[in-house]
Amino acid sequence: MGDSTRPLESDGVFVTSQWVGAAVPRREDARTVQGQARYVDDIDMDTAHVAFVRSPHAHARITAIDTRDAEASPGVLAVMTGRDVAAATNPVAPRGITASVTQYVMAVDKVRYAGEPVVAVVAGTQYLAEDAAARVHVDYEPLPPVVEIEEALAEGAPLVFEEAGTNVLLHDAFEHGDVAGAFRGADLVVKETFRMPRFSSTPLEPWAIIAQWDPGTGAFVVWSNDQQPGRTAINVSRTLRVPIDKVRYIIPDSGGGFGIKLAVWPYIVILCLLARRAGKAVRWIQTRSEHLLAGTHTPEALIEAELALARDGRFLAIRVNSKENDGSFVHTAGIYPLIKFAVIVGCYGIRATAFEFSTVVTNKAPTVQNRGVGKPGMTFVLERLVDLAARALDLDPAEIRRRNFVRPEQMPYTTPTGEVYESGDYPECLRRALELAGYDEWCRKRDALREEGRYLGVGIAAGIEPGTSNLGYYYISRGRPDFLGSVEGAMVGADFDGGITVVTGSVDAGQGHATTVAQVVADMLAIRPEQVSMSTHFDSATSPFAPHSGTYANRFNDVELGAVVAATRKLRAKMLRIAAFVLGVHERSLALRAGTIHVEGDPTKAVSFQEIAAYAYKKALLLPEEIEPGLREIAYYQNRAAKVPRREEFNIQLTHANAVHVVVAEVDVATGFVTLPKYVIVHDWGRQLNPGIVKGMVIGSTVHGIGAALYEEFLYSPDGQLLTGTFMDYLKPVALTVPRFDLGEMESPCPTSPLGTKAVGEGGAITSLPAIANAVEDALRPFGVTVTSLPITPEKTLRAIRGARVI
Amino acid sequence: MRIRVRLNGRTVEHDVEPRLLLVHFIRQVARLTGTHVGCDTGNCGACTVLVEGKAVKSCLMLAVQADGKDIVTIEGLANGGGLHPVQRAFIEKFGVQCGYCTPGMIMSACALLASIPSPSEFEVREALEGNLCMCTGYEQIVDAILHASTLDRGHGGPRRAPQAPHGRLGHGPGDPGRASGTTEAGHGR
Amino acid sequence: MTPERFEYVAPASLDEATSTLRDLGDEAKVMAGGQSLLSLMKLRLASPRYVVDLGRVPALNYIRDEGDAIAIGALVTYAELKASALLRERCALLPRAASVVGDVQVRNRGTIGGALAHADPAGDLCAAVLALDARLKLVSTRGERWVWAGEFFLGMYASVLEPDEVLAEIRVPAIAGWRCAYLKAARRPSDFALVGVAVRCRIDGRACADLAMAITGVSDRVFRARSVEEALNGRELETALIEETASRSMDGVDVSGDIHASSEYRTHLARVYVSRAIRAVGAISGPPTPSV
Secondary structure, three states, rough: OOOOEEEOOOOOOOOOOOOOOOOOOOOOHHHHHOOOOOOOOHHOOOOEEEEEOOOOOOOEEEEEEOOOHHHOOOOOOEEEHHHHHHOOOOOOOOOOOOOOOOOOOOOOEEEOOOEEEEEEEOOOHHHHHHHOOOOOOEEEEOOOOHHHOHHHOOOOOOOOOHHHHEEEEEEEEEEEOOOHHHHHOOOOOEEEEEEEEOOOOOOOOOOOOOEEEOOOOOEEEEOOOOOOOHHHHHHHHHHHHHHHHHEEEEOOOOOOOOOHHHHHHHHHHHHHHHHHOOOOOOEEEEHHHHHHHHEEEEOOOEEEEEEEEEEEEEOEEEEEEEEOOOOOOOEEEEOOOOOHOOOOOEEEOOOOEEEEEEEEEOOOOOOOOOOOOOHHHHHHHHHHHHHHHHHOOOOOOOHHHHHHEHHHHHOOOOOOOOOOOOOOHHHHHHHHHHHHHOOHHHHHHHHHHOOOOEEEEEEEEEEEEEEOOOHHHHHHOOOOOOOOOEEEEEEEEOOOOOOOEEOOOOOOOOOOHHHHHHHHHHHHHHHHHHOOOEOOOEEEEOOOOOOOOOOOOOOOOHHHHHHHHHHHHHHHHOOOOOOOHHHOOOHHEEEEOEEEEEEEEEEEEEEEHHHHHHHHHHHHHHOOOOOOOOOOEEEEEOOOOOOOOOOEEEOEEEEEEEEEEEEEEEEEEEEEEEEEEEEEEEEEEEOOHHHHHHHHHHHHHHHHHHHHHHHOOOOOOOOOEEEEOOOOOOOOOOOOOOOOEEEEEOOOOOOOOOOOOOOOHHHHHHHHHHHHHHHHHOOOOOOEEEOOOOOOOOHHHHOOOOOOOEE | OOOEEEEOOOEEEEOOOOOOOHHHHHHHOOOOOOOOOOOOOOOOOOOEEEOOOOOEHHHHHHHHHOOOOOOOOHOOOOOOOOOOOOHHHHHHOOOOOOOOOOOHHHHHHHHHHHHHHOOOOOHHHOOOOOOOOOOOOOOOHHHHHHHOOOOOOOOOOOOOOOOOOOOOOOOOOOHHHHOOOOOOOOOOO | OOOOOOEOOOOOHHHHHHHHHHHHHHHHEEEEOOHHHHHHHHOOOOOOOEEEEEOOHHHHHHHEEEEOOOEEEOOHHHHHHOOOOHHHHOOHHHHHHHHOOHHHHHHHHHHHHHHHHHHOOOOHHHHHHHHHHOEEEEOOOOOOEEEEEEEEEOOOOOEOOOOOOOEEEEEEEOOOOOOEEEEEEEOOOOOOOOEEEEEEEEEEOOEEEEEEEEEOOOOOEEOOOHHHHHOOOOOOOHHHHHHHHHOOOOOOOOOOOOOOOOOOHHHHHHHHHOOOHHHHHHOOOOOOOOOO
């Protein structure tokens, strides 16, 4: 293509419209399908291997560690205990909590969860390292464990962190709007207590790190599958007591993230220490058992919530009290509560909200940001309340939603807490979903099949999917604004041969960033995507990055592309200046076409990108003095919609997609098994850049929700032992147990993202939970069952049918 | 122990400890890193390779058990003529996200198409029972495999088993048990 | 995760295998397909000093027509059982059970001999051979002996197989034309059975004859549902009888509970699946949700 010549608009982003919006095949995949992708463990490098000795107890004092047998074990290069770590590092800095507590990246004198690393062993191979780890002898004096939220809150409960004097490390309460008045004036209040399970999106590649130390410079090189190198650089350097420039981070291909790989950094610290100690590069590839045991969980939550309504079904106010079990890692404790404000009123015009929360620590594994971070739980609660209200008022679940949706003419709409919904048409989204699902037909079918003893239910849920975190949010409770907004960097340059190269500060974990970036840049420069080179690998030595840099919170389509667009604009402007000089015309008379810049209306008067590059680098002496040599442009971008948070007003996230899911569930009432014969999604994704990628994100995300809704839960014994520690017992959805999805189209461009895009990565995981729960509850209406918890297991379902009435 | 295997048509001979898993032989000895490890218990299928034409999990097999066998890994699929149709289909149908499951998925798909050239959607999903994908929700992978079954056989085609299966067993047409509805899995479709 | 060190022995014949086992005693572990054993070894839950791999004994891989019986070598895989035309025609229960064991890859490696010797309390094939009254040939340097499947399983992962013995052959009756079913309740198709019910019978006129039922996943071992067999043999299979029989089928059974199903739930599920299995062989349609 590239044969379209369009005049360059002074403020336009694109000069062609060939690539953006097209289902361009992913450039990443040719390598992948041939086994040529390079994940951390694929790096061909002579390394020693690390194995960890982990605590068998949930809560215990370490009374003695004997490492002599391990040190004498074949191939062992180094052994390191928690005390060694404490001597060489700073304690972990808390992010969300206000309590003052001390914790290191390995257990020191006391273990706080079963699976906490106690000793690290380095040996020549993985086999030898595991052999040696088995020969470390640790004596423990078991302490009484606190496992569940209620235990941790009980009077006189054992303390996970004694110095805090409590197991509640963060507590706060917010009120926006006239909540008390709304509840006083309400005709109806629906109230329920909900439980969200502890689960995880479990990327197929677990955490992986290689660390190398150069004794001459004292510098480290780290290969890892980290998702947020910006913050990691800060955390590692602070903990390891070295300046940021002393650690170079390389992130090759990554086998999935979903937030789980935001917490790799403590192990980077450990690996750096081990590399220095062993005098050799060291490799740690987390095993799946370690992954499930030690630190990749969503906190489970106990959420009391009530919704105040008028007689006509209008929602007046919502009140939420959330207690979350954040396990035992101070860095990530307390990052789940406040983000719920991004969706606390969902798609509805609720004008008053009250939110109180407690971050509870226990002797369970650490928690980490998992796809959607708190928003799946909040949306589950809200959309369940909406269905309960519909039932109480005898309204159709679709109708009660219609009556309360924020209307398109109210956009942009500011929620009581300050979240700004930029655009969207929620009633239309619902209408399309119902139509695509054949809602009325399914409702009739449901009623008819009940006569035959079959129990089908139709569930609807409407969800908001925010994108781009205004990262200062978790400092609201700490009262010290930091880490505001979201910044990303990009370098876009022309090479000596005129080819275009892009480097960003972000990473890819399967989202196809390079494909999408190439589409955008191609349409900005009137070239083909193949002419745009972008590495999928991050390297802190060359990538322009910011503390926020990384892939999480749906920020790629907003700030990463924002940086790419800004840098490409700068590059384009400079190329135009050089072309204008070479052609002896004014820049305004130029147009771009197929890798050349030519005089508008006369394609024969043209100069190629290659020639422009030659002027910029090799023949720069010929350029006028005011044109600086070189053709590499760096830009940093932030979404200016971010507000500096105040307790009275803040926005947690900066773009807002929305979705409606309509699900049909069938329950085998003799066994409690649930199947999903129909699944419809209409997701308003704003402008689509690549429909093939967008579709995969939406479906994949939804299947994470199906996992959490029906299958997945980390179960613990009363003494704090994880009972679902392998993929035999921690049940992921498989191809046979997920439905085929019907996706509808909906594109309301976002006015505040650079290209009109909205988020697509988390909406499925957010909206599916209540949709499935609502469908199951509808199926079981004849039995009077209410769904208040997830996952909806066959056993819980059967018990509810047979009299318990609550799932 | 000295073992000798045919690996993607090439003979590889090496001394190995008996405890070395086949997946580690492939990755660390033969340095073919397209075969991945995603779990400890044989549940995820990221390590799927073909041994004597059949899909197996190379993490549940010792290298010494593979002595004398013919093994095909993801690196052995594309030949001089270009990508295998299943590989092409995964690209065309957006069957890849993070790509970590992809080699195992593709090997399972090749084994399926070698025995059932035109599978139903159910047969495709059933053939992927032993392969976990955390990214895609499976749909675009299933679509890719269905698409591959329609692609031309210029390359040798999906009907070409990457290595001829041995013996008459193991390549029957589908599953009479499920077809007759007398077996069931509680949570299936 | 990796196995601990062990010594590997790969006998080339059954004789060599048995003499190896005689010499090594109970420090040896026999491996067939390795689909259960290697998992346990990687998690270091099993660390045998010697692994005796039967995979090089070609004489153990056959499915043979023996007239009124079918002889199956211990190394026949699930996939081969599933695909065997002979078995499908003359002993369909076995391929049906084999087709729901694990997933494709596991079925390509896992063997019938390995499955039975492992004596998993939730083994699908364990239930099938028990319901079939199969005979098992156990061979050692001391000679060979035949045991009935009903005598074979002693408890959780325990059987009458001595450390020096190899389970060499399984003989199942040829029962072409019989009704049979294997119904498995599992959260996902490839999971271990929460409950598995294997049943076979003849319909003699209107009455049910020679009905045998074995249940897996419910207790510390697979077991025959004697009360069901006694209640149904010689009777016409009709709904009221089936429900009544199923509802008492777990009486006296010590039903296990775990994170996937409590004892109470599993008991209920077993009753439902007993009822459904009988309906399946009786070709009785009815409400999909029997009120057991």
